[in-house]
Amino acid sequence: MGRHAAYDDLLNFGVLEPEDVLAPHHYTAVRSNGRAMRSMPLWCYTSEKFFQAEKAKIFLPQWNLLEREEIVPNVGDYHTMAFLGVPLIVARGRDEKVRVFANTCRHRGALLAEGKGNCKVFRCPYHFWTYGLDGRLIGAPNYTDSTGKSLIDSDNKEEFGLVEIDSGTWGGFIFIRFKEGPETLQQHLGTLVDVLASHSLQDMRCARKVVYDMDANWKCFVENYIDAYHIPYVHRDSLAQWKTTEYVRIKPKGRETLALAKHEGSQLLLPSADYVGFPAMPQIDEDKARGTWFATLRPGMLMTLGNDGALVFQSEPVSAKKSKLTISSLFPKSYFEREDFERISQNYYRRNDIVVVEDKEIALRQFAGIQSPYARIPRLCSEETSLNTFGNWVLDQVLPSDDRTTIAAE
Numbered sequence: 001m002g003r004h005a006a007y008d009d010l011l012n013f014g015v016l017e018p019e020d021v022l023a024p025h026h027y028t029a030v031r032s033n034g035r036a037m038r039s040m041p042l043w044c045y046t047s048e049k050f051f052q053a054e055k056a057k058i059f060l061p062q063w064n065l066l067e068r069e070e071i072v073p074n075v076g077d078y079h080t081m082a083f084l085g086v087p088l089i090v091a092r093g094r095d096e097k098v099r100v101f102a103n104t105c106r107h108r109g110a111l112l113a114e115g116k117g118n119c120k121v122f123r124c125p126y127h128f129w130t131y132g133l134d135g136r137l138i139g140a141p142n143y144t145d146s147t148g149k150s151l152i153d154s155d156n157k158e159e160f161g162l163v164e165i166d167s168g169t170w171g172g173f174i175f176i177r178f179k180e181g182p183e184t185l186q187q188h189l190g191t192l193v194d195v196l197a198s199h200s201l202q203d204m205r206c207a208r209k210v211v212y213d214m215d216a217n218w219k220c221f222v223e224n225y226i227d228a229y230h231i232p233y234v235h236r237d238s239l240a241q242w243k244t245t246e247y248v249r250i251k252p253k254g255r256e257t258l259a260l261a262k263h264e265g266s267q268l269l270l271p272s273a274d275y276v277g278f279p280a281m282p283q284i285d286e287d288k289a290r291g292t293w294f295a296t297l298r299p300g301m302l303m304t305l306g307n308d309g310a311l312v313f314q315s316e317p318v319s320a321k322k323s324k325l326t327i328s329s330l331f332p333k334s335y336f337e338r339e340d341f342e343r344i345s346q347n348y349y350r351r352n353d354i355v356v357v358e359d360k361e362i363a364l365r366q367f368a369g370i371q372s373p374y375a376r377i378p379r380l381c382s383e384e385t386s387l388n389t390f391g392n393w394v395l396d397q398v399l400p401s402d403d404r405t406t407i408a409a410e
Contacts, residue, residue, distance in 0.1 A: 016373070017043035021050050022399055030391050037380045040391040042370045045217040051320035053398045058299050059084055061181035062255070062397075063188045065301040065314050066090070066167070066174045068206055068328070069098055071116070076133060079116040083176065083316065088165065089113050089122070090174065093133040100176050101135050102163040107143075112162075122162070135162035171201030183254070190254025192295060198285040199293075199305055204330040207345055210352075212325040212360055216367035218300055218317035221325055223390060224363045225302045225313065226257070229383040234362050238355050241271050244291075255298040257386075260291050266306030267292035268348055270355075275347045278335055280307035298393060309335075311352065321367075327356055 018026060021043060029038040044050050064083065071079045072092040079090045080103055087103035089112065103111050105124040112122045112131070121138060122131045130138040137160040143151050152160055167176045168185035170193065175185055186193060214221065224230065232240050242263060250258040261267065269275040280289055284307050293305040302313040309331040316324045329348055335341055369375055380388055 017047040037388050039377050039387045048320045057397045061179040063175045066176045076118040100165040100167040106160045137161050188254050190256040192256050205333045206328045208329040210327045214323045218315045218323040220363040220367045221315045226386040257296045262291040266308050268306040270351050278308040
């Protein structure tokens with residue numbers, strides 16, 4: 001008879017967090033490899049204190065996927081949204097440049113815009129302060145002191161422009177970061193820029209977007225995506241039906257992982273006769289066209305790329321126990337002109353409604369289960385090494401820099 005698990009046994013990585021949640025000795029086992037290899041302790045998925053450290057050290061200073069440039073295709077187009085709870089405006093200026101601004105008036109903080117549309121200027125509904133599409137302050141009516149002198153002049157006018165969020169674009173995607181970080185966007189993307197160049201992601205368009213409000217930590221779906229161990233079981237009758245002849249991993253240079261599963265066809269579909277797909281894109285390099293590419297861009301962007309399109313995931317944190325999962329189906333814009341586009345694209349959505357939902361449901365079920373006082377994180381097997389690698393990356397960002405050496409030496 002096996003030993004009964006102890007209730008709330010912190011020494012066995014229970015979910016109850018210690019007071020010193022960022023102390024290095026709690027993570028010694030995560031730094032181990034071989035037979036002793038483990039994932040992160042359960043409190044890393046439920047602790048608000050640990051989540052705030054992730055927010056400060058990962059999400060604020062590092063590049064995050066926000067949206068596609070196509071949401072503001074024309075000069076004057078704007079689109080409002082929020083990321084990490086921060087209200088934002090995405091706008092295309094007269095110079096055709098896409099910019100991201102904090103959606104807050106520089107006077108009393110009112111939201112400048114709602115929804116989406118096209119405009120020549122942004123005008124605050126409260127006191128009619130106006131701003132250009134490039135964020136500069138145009139006017140602040142009757143904003144004077146007691147003597148009638150304007151409170152804004154040529155010396156300080158630049159201080160009252162909209163707050164622009166650091167942003168950049170690649171492959172038609174918009175990325176942002178809220179604080180200055182150590183890398184340019186190009187450095188962050190690493191090998192994705194060159195290896196995926198011939199996929200011409202910038203020429204794709206989003207045909208379908210599905211958003212799930214997840215009662216799960218943001219890491220749960222990310223880890224599920226990179227976990228090879230679950231595929232024969234969770235996806236037994238779907239994704240596991242694909243037979244890969246060779247798996248090629250690309251050595252990373254930034255925050256990315258990238259690998260090619262070689263096979264005939266595209267894993268954006270399922271391998272059965274009734275899943276008819278689009279032809280391969282003619283511009284893809286020959287050595288990159290056979291099989292399916294799997295990419296991650298830390299912290300929360302994931303991509304599955306066939307020779308016929310792309311499936312993009314974004315796991316956005318909301319709190320320690322909640323996240324938002326966005327799934328976007330991308331196809332070359334030329335495909336949208338096909339007479340059979342609506343009919344054939346349904347096969348891709350049908351596949352997603354099986355495979356992606358399987359992943360979503362197991363991520364929710366796992367998170368619900370780890371909140372049990374009897375839940376434990378066991379040793380990881382050989383097909384789960386990516387979870388340990390990801391966990392170590394999170395710890396490298398979150399723990400104090402002088403603690404990393406200490407942990408590695410213990």
